[in-house]
Amino acid sequence: MVFTLYGNPMSTCTRRVGIVLMEKKVPFKFVPIDFSKGEHKSPEYLKKQPFGQVPYLDDDGFIVFESRAICRYICDKFPEQGTPLVPTGLQAKALFEQAVSIEGSNFDQFAAAAAAEKVFKPMKGLKGSDELASTLLDTLGKKLEGYEVILGKQKYLAGDEITLADLFHIPYGSMLSRMGFNGLEENPNVARWWKDISSRESWLAVKDGVKGTA
Structure with missing residues (x-):
């Protein structure tokens, strides 16, 4: 089925x-x-x-x-x-799980919360907090300094092959410029990584709305 x-x-x-x-x-x-x-x-x-x-x-x-x-x-x-998208070797799997944790702990909680204030609340006719969003995005900018170090040593967050951990960033990452945040373009290694993952055919197929294929 x-x-x-x-x-x-x-x-x-x-x-x-x-x-x-x-x-x-x-x-x-x-x-x-x-x-x-x-x-x-x-x-x-x-x-x-x-x-x-x-x-x-x-x-x-x-x-x-x-x-x-x-x-x-x-x-x-x-x-x-x-x-x-999910490595199987012991050490590769450990680095993958590490990268998944990085996305959840150092990216999503800040990007998603900022989007709630700057995008989703206004869409519902509610007033978001620019001050809170600014604090969240400032913190995200500092977190991306760690990304810059990691991505200076390897192509993707878990190594030299793309994984779920990279792809998980794309939906909220694509909203950041709408919030006036340019941190994904400011650091060269992060910018290279972001350009790579955000230009994948898989994202281009769903960025303007998911449609079934069957």
């Missing part, structure tokens, strides 16, 4: 999964969830995703949510298909 992905076409987490489906060349059906109609809070939706968030994946009745967990599931199910 073909995967069915339920999500909002433009949500950051839905597009994160879309990138990996494209990299792994996995056909999938897409069911768009309309936030304006509250479809993500409907009783039927909450049976599958109890937090009322997007996306979730249906694999012939097996339901998995949380975008990073979905991405790992896709890679585990199709290890030999498409781009290898």
